Amino acid sequence: MNTELTKVFTRDEVTKALQQLHPTKAPGPDANTILKIPLSYNLPKDSLIWIGNKKDTFTVKSAYHIASSMVDSVEDGEFSYGNERTSLWKRIWHQKIPPKLKIFAWRTCVNGLPTMFNLNHRGIQCSSFCPLCDKTIETTAHAFFHCDHAKLTWAHWHNCPIDLSHCTRKLVDFALAIAKKDSSFALELFFAVAWSIWWNRNQALYDDSGAPPSQIWDMANRILGEYKEACSFSNLAQVLPSTKWCAPPTSFFKINVDGAASDDGRPSSIGVIIQANQGDSIAASSRILSSPFSAEITEALALQEGVLLASEMGLSKAIFESDALSIIQAINEGNHLKQNGNRVAHDLAKEARRSGVSQVWKGVFPSVVENLICNDRGL
Numbered sequence: 001m002n003t004e005l006t007k008v009f010t011r012d013e014v015t016k017a018l019q020q021l022h023p024t025k026a027p028g029p030d031a032n033t034i035l036k037i038p039l040s041y042n043l044p045k046d047s048l049i050w051i052g053n054k055k056d057t058f059t060v061k062s063a064y065h066i067a068s069s070m071v072d073s074v075e076d077g078e079f080s081y082g083n084e085r086t087s088l089w090k091r092i093w094h095q096k097i098p099p100k101l102k103i104f105a106w107r108t109c110v111n112g113l114p115t116m117f118n119l120n121h122r123g124i125q126c127s128s129f130c131p132l133c134d135k136t137i138e139t140t141a142h143a144f145f146h147c148d149h150a151k152l153t154w155a156h157w158h159n160c161p162i163d164l165s166h167c168t169r170k171l172v173d174f175a176l177a178i179a180k181k182d183s184s185f186a187l188e189l190f191f192a193v194a195w196s197i198w199w200n201r202n203q204a205l206y207d208d209s210g211a212p213p214s215q216i217w218d219m220a221n222r223i224l225g226e227y228k229e230a231c232s233f234s235n236l237a238q239v240l241p242s243t244k245w246c247a248p249p250t251s252f253f254k255i256n257v258d259g260a261a262s263d264d265g266r267p268s269s270i271g272v273i274i275q276a277n278q279g280d281s282i283a284a285s286s287r288i289l290s291s292p293f294s295a296e297i298t299e300a301l302a303l304q305e306g307v308l309l310a311s312e313m314g315l316s317k318a319i320f321e322s323d324a325l326s327i328i329q330a331i332n333e334g335n336h337l338k339q340n341g342n343r344v345a346h347d348l349a350k351e352a353r354r355s356g357v358s359q360v361w362k363g364v365f366p367s368v369v370e371n372l373i374c375n376d377r378g379l
């Protein structure tokens with residue numbers, strides 16, 4: 001070993017050596033630029049650092065990001081395609097599809113499914129041929145687009161925004177092409193159908209219970225529909241307590257209920273107001289009860305009145321709101337409101353106590369009720 005090269009150089013020696021460098025003989029940063037780099041006077045020991053993240057320490061996550069960006073640029077030769085993929089990953093993870101479909105979508109796009117070709121490629125001894133048709137090697141493209149059953153399934157997609165019969169394209173290319181069309185639903189349907197095809201292949205292979213293409217197509221659409229419906233219901237259940245009346249979602253009705261009870265021996269009373277998405281009032285009830293009930297029972301009876309009135313009106317999609325938290329918790333549905341958001345139902349209950357009369361209105365309301373509604377909206 002040449003000890004002259006491994007010895008520790010002093011600052012002066014480095015400065016002198018750099019100044020002797022001629023620009024033409026030593027291309028790159030000139031000596032003055034190098035000498036401007038501040039050096040620590042403490043002369044700490046050199047150490048290896050990882051430049052993949054801000055902590056200077058190696059993590060698999062940072063290595064993955066570096067490796068995937070290198071693969072993207074090597075595979076595609078330009079950054080724009082890498083960006084397209086980055087945007088596809090974002091689209092995949094933000095799709096309104098079940099999480100298992102998102103993971104499946106990502107796996108198929110990175111060619112990570114255990115097709116016979118991939119299994120062989122990873123050293124597993126098995127036939128590479130498609131176990132369903134036995135015509136050719138089971139690649140991802142074959143399993144999803146060229147195998148007869150898959151082709152017949154895709155044939156049900158009459159308004160597919162791209163041509164899926166392109167035989168040289170990979171699954172990720174189709175996904176990118178659909179993503180470019182900017183149709184969220186088409187991309188969701190694409191992955192739902194692909195998932196259903198893969199599920200059916202496994203059923204046919206390992207359970208001997210494959211279904212015909214039309215059923216697989218219906219299954220994919222049903223998965224999307226059921227998931228969206230479940231999401232819309234869970235969003236409704238998560239509405240936070242509000243102090244203001246809020247319109248229900250389209251096609252739903254908001255049913256506000258309230259009860260008035262007191263300790264003075266007078267009968268309890270209840271109020272109900274049913275309103276549509278636009279804020280139009282559909283029906284209202286202001287009813288005096290037969291006896292004085294506890295506050296809790298009065299609130300429960302108010303809720304019952306709301307249910308009965310909604311049933312009479314034939315309303316199937318309804319959101320109930322009450323300011324009685326215990327009632328809402330007991331039925332585990334509907335929204336709890338602070339009293340301000342339930343003002344009309346509260347006033348209707350009070351009106352019944354004041355007048356001692358029970359009344360129900362449907363569609364047309366007397367001025368006293370109209371006034372309560374207008375006051376609540378600040379009209």
Ligand SMILES: [Zn+2]
Nearest residue numbers: 130132133147
């Ligand atoms: Zn096949």
